Amino acid sequence: MQADFSSWAAAHQSRFEQVLQALLPPAGLAPQRLHGAMRYAVLDGGKRVRPLLAFAAGELCGADISRLNIAAAAVELIHAYSLVHDDMPCMDDDVLRRGKPTCHVQYDEATALLVGDSLQTLAFQLLAEHRLSDDAARQLAMVRLLAVASGSRGMAGGQAIDLDSVGKALSLPELENMHIHKTGALIRAAVLWGAQCGSVSEVHLDRLDHFGKCVGLAFQVVDDVLDSEADTATLGKTAGKDADHDKPTYVTLLGVQAARDMAKRLHADALDSLQEFGAGARRLRELADFIVLRKF
Amino acid sequence: MQADFSSWAAAHQSRFEQVLQALLPPAGLAPQRLHGAMRYAVLDGGKRVRPLLAFAAGELCGADISRLNIAAAAVELIHAYSLVHDDMPCMDDDVLRRGKPTCHVQYDEATALLVGDSLQTLAFQLLAEHRLSDDAARQLAMVRLLAVASGSRGMAGGQAIDLDSVGKALSLPELENMHIHKTGALIRAAVLWGAQCGSVSEVHLDRLDHFGKCVGLAFQVVDDVLDSEADTATLGKTAGKDADHDKPTYVTLLGVQAARDMAKRLHADALDSLQEFGAGARRLRELADFIVLRKF
Numbered sequence: 297m298q299a300d301f302s303s304w305a306a307a308h309q310s311r312f313e314q315v316l317q318a319l320l321p322p323a324g325l326a327p328q329r330l331h332g333a334m335r336y337a338v339l340d341g342g343k344r345v346r347p348l349l350a351f352a353a354g355e356l357c358g359a360d361i362s363r364l365n366i367a368a369a370a371v372e373l374i375h376a377y378s379l380v381h382d383d384m385p386c387m388d389d390d391v392l393r394r395g396k397p398t399c400h401v402q403y404d405e406a407t408a409l410l411v412g413d414s415l416q417t418l419a420f421q422l423l424a425e426h427r428l429s430d431d432a433a434r435q436l437a438m439v440r441l442l443a444v445a446s447g448s449r450g451m452a453g454g455q456a457i458d459l460d461s462v463g464k465a466l467s468l469p470e471l472e473n474m475h476i477h478k479t480g481a482l483i484r485a486a487v488l489w490g491a492q493c494g495s496v497s498e499v500h501l502d503r504l505d506h507f508g509k510c511v512g513l514a515f516q517v518v519d520d521v522l523d524s525e526a527d528t529a530t531l532g533k534t535a536g537k538d539a540d541h542d543k544p545t546y547v548t549l550l551g552v553q554a555a556r557d558m559a560k561r562l563h564a565d566a567l568d569s570l571q572e573f574g575a576g577a578r579r580l581r582e583l584a585d586f587i588v589l590r591k592f
Numbered sequence: 593m594q595a596d597f598s599s600w601a602a603a604h605q606s607r608f609e610q611v612l613q614a615l616l617p618p619a620g621l622a623p624q625r626l627h628g629a630m631r632y633a634v635l636d637g638g639k640r641v642r643p644l645l646a647f648a649a650g651e652l653c654g655a656d657i658s659r660l661n662i663a664a665a666a667v668e669l670i671h672a673y674s675l676v677h678d679d680m681p682c683m684d685d686d687v688l689r690r691g692k693p694t695c696h697v698q699y700d701e702a703t704a705l706l707v708g709d710s711l712q713t714l715a716f717q718l719l720a721e722h723r724l725s726d727d728a729a730r731q732l733a734m735v736r737l738l739a740v741a742s743g744s745r746g747m748a749g750g751q752a753i754d755l756d757s758v759g760k761a762l763s764l765p766e767l768e769n770m771h772i773h774k775t776g777a778l779i780r781a782a783v784l785w786g787a788q789c790g791s792v793s794e795v796h797l798d799r800l801d802h803f804g805k806c807v808g809l810a811f812q813v814v815d816d817v818l819d820s821e822a823d824t825a826t827l828g829k830t831a832g833k834d835a836d837h838d839k840p841t842y843v844t845l846l847g848v849q850a851a852r853d854m855a856k857r858l859h860a861d862a863l864d865s866l867q868e869f870g871a872g873a874r875r876l877r878e879l880a881d882f883i884v885l886r887k888f
Contacts, residue, residue: 321744321745325745326749326753327744327749327752327753327756329752329756330744330748330749330752331744334744377709378709381705381706381709384682384705386680386700386701386702386705387702387705404682405682406682406683406755407752407755409677409680409682409683409705410677410744410748410751410752410755412709413673413674413677413708413709413712413748414743414744414748414749416709416712416713417712417739417742417743417744417748418739418743418744420716420735420739421736421739421740421743423735424732424733424735424736424739425732425736431728432727432728432729432731432732433728435728435732436720436721436728436731436732437720439716439719439720439735440717440720440721443713443714443716443717443720444717446713447710447713447714447717448617448623448626448627448630448706448710448713448714449617449621452626452706452709452710452713453622453623453626453710455706456623456625456626456703456706457622457623459702459703459706460623460625
């Protein structure tokens, strides 16, 4: 089953890379430096966790793959834009991402700023120019979902809370609130989007939303554990940064063992929310395993 | 007529300020620093030229004012986000905007980065959650228009060309290409959006597009002339910056008099493209006058 999951994920990752290649502006198109930098920031990197979640939820709900490709690309572009801006000197000031120099290091800060801006715009452009639902009004609702998940009351808001939290002693609920916004909102949106590209009842959508919430939070807890233990080469990004920056993490708040236990509880809760879906939810279950059990 | 136009513009500006107040997240809503900074960057400032163009085009085409408010707000939020990011140290490094400290000066760079990001997201959120057209598919096409106008092949692309042009001797067509993207695309979108919130034929839309193109370019030429002549207090932003930064402008390329002449030709061309609209296009004509003749 594990080998089978790996093949499934690798096939999607490989196909999705081609999808992104085709959807991004060509490197030869003016302004070339900007377009080259956009491609640098998005292509050839990342585990594509959000797209895989969208594909798995979409397969469960009978979604058309061409629609899933666009939905997954939009979510991944939003994610990529947030990484480019996060890595900038005025934010996390990081030099390494996915084993490569960060965008502002490889190019320059002004270009990185415009890359992030343009990737966000491109995400919304894709959603407006490709048909994701037979019902255009429903598609507008999906666009709204992504906007809310990524804006000041979602991902960007989580980063603002993160900035405010440096050097502060957050409580566990405060840390959770930050991560539910910062990483959780977009992961939930990826699952919901995948499902909505197909056919899904409101009740099932609620279960999938809970699954996405648990997986999103587990993802962050595991990230904190890995960050506290791994070295930079294994991680592909600078290790131990959050603790160095005096940022609260699940590990600094709970200790490594309690953080691992928390990830396991979230994992169980995520699987529990898929119970009524039967065999069709197999890839979602495997993704939950993958996210929580990697490197443990 | 001039007094009448001033009343018309003032009434729209005043009402639109309330619209923006209501559409922006409340300052008391968490994350409060981010939401406060978003309001700081948008409210109480600017001539609202793009919204006025949308209102004027909308009035010409019988658009509902509640739809125009949303369309104008989305365009203005995109404009405001671009100003916040443009002013940052890695871009134009400016400290004064609309007579107030720029966002990163008043708050900090990281907050300004997130403010710009979140204002862009909010623009697309508004377009997805409010009804702008009876036909949802047409509304998606309008969303696409804004995305194209503001992304790497529009406004952000123009800024990338601008960055690349520092210290270079651009030709007039190259300078024009930069401005058609950097400021022109969004101004054209404002006009087209206003019209599309109402009822308009493809032929008329083409005429309005040409009007927007001329006005957008004239706007930039006039800006260059004012920038070369005015002092900082009158301008409400740092004067003479572009020439100081060794950036090509219409004035450095043509000289002041030829730049003025160019603005006048564009003005005449803009008015010419409105000929077949009759009295209904009065406000658009007055806006063209306002944009080109201000401070001359």
